[in-house]
Amino acid sequence: MKTIKFTFLGTGTAMGVPEIGCNCDICQSDAPKDKRLRSSLWVQYGDLSILIDTSPDLRYQCLRENIPHIDSVFITHLHADHIFGLDDLRRYNILHRKSINLYLPYDMEARFRQIYDYTLKPAPKGITVPNLNLNLVDRTPLFFEDLKVTPLPIMHGEDEIRGYLFETPEFRFAYMTDCKEIPDETAELVKDVDVMVLGTIWRNYKNHIKHFDVDEAIEAAQKLSAKKLYLTHFSHFIGKHKDFEKTLSEEFNGWVVPAYDGMCIEA
Ligand SMILES: [Zn+2]
Ligand SMILES: [Zn+2]
Ligand SMILES: [Zn+2]
Structure with a gap:
């Protein structure tokens, strides 16, 4: 059996934790789990190496996790905290002399090209730029041998963005950051997943x-009978990781776990 491994490269909201210039207890904490880079995920399955999003902290995340190569990148949406590290991918083009597959929701193409058109064109002579091979995705699942990846429409306020469902023959994992509502068609697809990851920013601010706030995310995961819920995309308002983890574990007996930077889930 091939294992699949998910690594949280970052678990912070758009401003990260600590926030610049903030003197609160959380931002001043020395605990490594209170340092949160901007949210993204690294998926490894056999030799296959996939990123979900390219956060502004991507360069440091790749160095920290010693990511050797990247085959494909899936984009959830085009907010700055999810894509402004994309230029760092060029290092992998140089290392491996090949392009990287970019999977982009089809309705985001025009906006993507306004920012990153240069990554889809041959580099000007003497200049290095990322070299990406654009694949537009709709709702159709994609297959990487026996790994199935299904784009999941989710509502981020009024914007429809995407989560992604990863399924091996033994394991189902749904990653949905930046979410306020899970539409019915997506609910059908992620029902009973082994692991659901939902983004929240804080608790008690619905x-x-x-x-979602924490309790809205928990309610959504309960409704969909997720076997385990991991939370991500936190601001400093969540409090210290140690305290938050303890509270959730007392309330939910280990069913809900706050993620931290570098945390891995293997199956
Ligand atoms: Zn703070
Ligand atoms: Zn967003
Ligand atoms: Zn975000």
Whole structure:
């Protein structure tokens, strides 16, 4: 049996933790789990190496995790905290002399080209730029041998963005950051998953227009009978990791776990 491994490269919201210039207890904490880079995920399955999103911290994340190569990158949406590290991919083009497959939701192409058109064209002579091979995705699942990846429409406020469902013959894992509502068609696809990852920013603030708060995320995962829930995309308002983990573990007996940078899930 081939194992699949998911590594949280970052678990912070758009401003990361610590926030610049903040003197709160959380931002001043020395605990490594209170340092949160911007959210993204690394998936390894056999030799296959996939990123979900390219956060502004991508360069450091690749160095920290010693990521040797990247075959494919899946994009959830085009907010700065999810894509502004994409230029760092060029290092892998240089190392391996081949292009990287970019999987982009089809409705995001025009906007993507406004920012990153240069990554889809041959590099000007004497200049290095990322070299990406654009694949537009709709709702059709993609197959990488026996790994199935299904794009999941989710609502990030009024914007429809994507999560991704990874399925091996033995394991189902759904990654949905930046979410305020899971539409019915996506709910059908992720029902009973082994692991659900949902983004939240904080607890006890339900009226954010674009993000679940912790209890909304928990309620959504309960409704879909997720076997285990990991939370990500936190701001400093979540408190210290150690305290938050303890509270959740007392309330839910290990069913809900806050992720931290570098955390791995293997199956
Ligand atoms: Zn702070
Ligand atoms: Zn976003
Ligand atoms: Zn975000």
